[in-house]
Amino acid sequence: MFKPARHGEVGGVSLQRSQQQKPLRSHDRFNLCAEMSHKIVNLRVRDVRFPTSLEQHGSDAMHTDPDYSAAYVVLDTDSGLKGFGLTFTLGKGTEIVLCAVKALAGLVIGKSLQEIVSNFRGFYRLLTSDGQMRWLGPEKGVIHLATAAVLNAVWDLWARAEGKYHAMYLSIQDPKQIVSCIDFRYITDVLTEEEALDILVKAQEGKKQREDQMLKEGYPAYTTSCAWLGYSDQQLKQLCSDALKSGWTRFKVKVGADLEDDIRRCRLIRKMIGPSSTLMIDANQRWDVAEAISWVSRLAEVKPLWIEEPTSPDDILGHAAISKALAPLGIGVATGEQCHNRVMFKQFLQASALQFVQIDSCRLGSVNENLAVLLMAYKFQVPVCPHAGGVGLCELVQHLILFDYICVSADLRNRMCEYVDHLHEHFTSPVVIQDAHYMPPKDPGYSCEMLEESGLYFKHFTFVQYKHWRGKNILKLSHKRTGLKMSKEKVFQKAWGTEINFLQSSFSVTVNRIFFFLLIKVPSFSESFDFFLILFGLSFIM
Numbered sequence: 001m002f003k004p005a006r007h008g009e010v011g012g013v014s015l016q017r018s019q020q021q022k023p024l025r026s027h028d029r030f031n032l033c034a035e036m037s038h039k040i041v042n043l044r045v046r047d048v049r050f051p052t053s054l055e056q057h058g059s060d061a062m063h064t065d066p067d068y069s070a071a072y073v074v075l076d077t078d079s080g081l082k083g084f085g086l087t088f089t090l091g092k093g094t095e096i097v098l099c100a101v102k103a104l105a106g107l108v109i110g111k112s113l114q115e116i117v118s119n120f121r122g123f124y125r126l127l128t129s130d131g132q133m134r135w136l137g138p139e140k141g142v143i144h145l146a147t148a149a150v151l152n153a154v155w156d157l158w159a160r161a162e163g164k165y166h167a168m169y170l171s172i173q174d175p176k177q178i179v180s181c182i183d184f185r186y187i188t189d190v191l192t193e194e195e196a197l198d199i200l201v202k203a204q205e206g207k208k209q210r211e212d213q214m215l216k217e218g219y220p221a222y223t224t225s226c227a228w229l230g231y232s233d234q235q236l237k238q239l240c241s242d243a244l245k246s247g248w249t250r251f252k253v254k255v256g257a258d259l260e261d262d263i264r265r266c267r268l269i270r271k272m273i274g275p276s277s278t279l280m281i282d283a284n285q286r287w288d289v290a291e292a293i294s295w296v297s298r299l300a301e302v303k304p305l306w307i308e309e310p311t312s313p314d315d316i317l318g319h320a321a322i323s324k325a326l327a328p329l330g331i332g333v334a335t336g337e338q339c340h341n342r343v344m345f346k347q348f349l350q351a352s353a354l355q356f357v358q359i360d361s362c363r364l365g366s367v368n369e370n371l372a373v374l375l376m377a378y379k380f381q382v383p384v385c386p387h388a389g390g391v392g393l394c395e396l397v398q399h400l401i402l403f404d405y406i407c408v409s410a411d412l413r414n415r416m417c418e419y420v421d422h423l424h425e426h427f428t429s430p431v432v433i434q435d436a437h438y439m440p441p442k443d444p445g446y447s448c449e450m451l452e453e454s455g456l457y458f459k460h461f462t463f464v465q466y467k468h469w470r471g472k473n474i475l476k477l478s479h480k481r482t483g484l485k486m487s488k489e490k491v492f493q494k495a496w497g498t499e500i501n502f503l504q505s506s507f508s509v510t511v512n513r514i515f516f517f518l519l520i521k522v523p524s525f526s527e528s529f530d531f532f533l534i535l536f537g538l539s540f541i542m
């Protein structure tokens with residue numbers, strides 16, 4: 001369903017692609033990076049959306065109807081090798097991330113993989129510290145999401161060039177090279193380059209045994225799929241029962257909309273999973289500080305291990321106050337999925353404001369910035385339990401947590417990686433879960449290449465294609481899950497509603513463009529019409 005991007009797609013900054021379709025040799029890819037420079041000749045970015053809100057997947061106290069989506073980046077090189085990366089969004093606004101990716105494209109196209117990885121810290125800083133674009137962040141918000149998508153594609157390209165899956169490729173690197181990828185600016189007061197190197201060198205001991213252990217047993221996971229806020233009690237029971245049969249022992253429940261409802265749902269889940277299983281709760285930033293403390297205290301009876309995102313993700317001292325108040329109840333605070341950057345993580349750690357670090361593969365500046373956070377968390381001896389789910393987050397973050405265990409922490413106590421059972425079928429190398437553990441990937445790369453037919457790219461879609469995609473996928477989804485009865489009429493009503501909004505928006509933009517063209521290019525047009533009348537007409541249309 002994806003169509004090949006047209007030449008010059010990103011504002012005319014791409015290079016000629018005449019040499020890029022050379023077939024890739026299959027043997028001994030390990031030496032390819034040394035033999036070939038893999039010059040990046042084009043960057044394509046696509047708007048990929050899935051209508052998950054139809055079945056309330058991903059629903060929580062603050063995001064009641066997410067449509068899991070991604071800004072999906074493909075890097076083309078002159079050798080034919082491609083790099084795939086993405087950043088995760090909730091539907092509306094993905095087009096804004098695409099604009100930011102296109103703005104960064106000029107800093108990427110024309111550079112070779114060798115050139116980038118020989119000074120990866122410099123390349124990271126090039127993307128995050130452009131003299132004009134850094135005003136849009138710096139290192140936060142839409143521009144940082146776009147940076148993550150681009151850098152994820154670069155890391156994917158690098159691992160593919162070496163023929164290794166990403167975590168393994170990271171782990172076989174020299175500690176000095178790993179450290180050279182990290183931008184230590186603003187964090188040297190808690191972690192210097194020398195300290196980071198020392199941690200990585202010491203962790204070399206036992207590395208092979210830990211990698212063998214992971215290949216055999218996998219990395220422990222917990223599930224969030226059973227208890228989205230919009231699910232009925234019948235769904236909760238059914239999904240919990242299924243998960244227990246599949247070997248899951250760690251469960252997370254969404255809370256924060258209604259206290260009495262939370263108490264009832266959490267009691268139900270605790271009863272289903274028994275006292276020996278682990279339960280976490282997640283409020284997705286719903287409360288003020290005092291409200292968080294009183295609300296979670298009422299839920300202490302179900303013995304949650306942590307409360308996740310109890311308040312604003314920016315309120316470091318608020319998290320510290322909540323941590324202090326809940327410590328006597330044995331409940332920790334977890335946060336990080338909307339923590340902007342390494343500097344904020346530094347302060348969360350300095351202020352003892354969290355007891356579980358939740359890194360995110362698409363919120364921070366890709367592997368480069370996540371490496372900094374993993375090393376800081378190790379220094380503060382705070383366990384890392386990554387955020388995952390969405391589109392492709394499980395596929396990406398599994399590499400980071402495997403690397404953390406093999407090459408940094410060497411510790412599994414109180415550690416687990418989130419797992420959500422949605423949309424994996426759209427990836428060429430989906431995650432493999434066995435007995436509630438992430439099994440290390442086997443395919444080369446960073447595991448975020450999507451199937452061609454899985455995407456929706458507005459720019460290349462005609463109305464008929466869009467209608468076909470919406471209808472086909474929504475009907476497929478509505479029939480796939482049990483416990484939800486949705487009529488065809490309701491499904492199409494939702495699909496058509498979105499389509500009509502999309503078409504109205506496109507129509508307005510087109511009409512506006514015609515008016516402006518006539519005003520600028522045709523003198524008689526502006527002379528023959530009253531200017532203010534036109535302005536009035538434009539504002540009415542918009």
Ligand SMILES: [Mg+2]
Pocket residue numbers: 282284308309337387
């Ligand atoms: Mg969460």
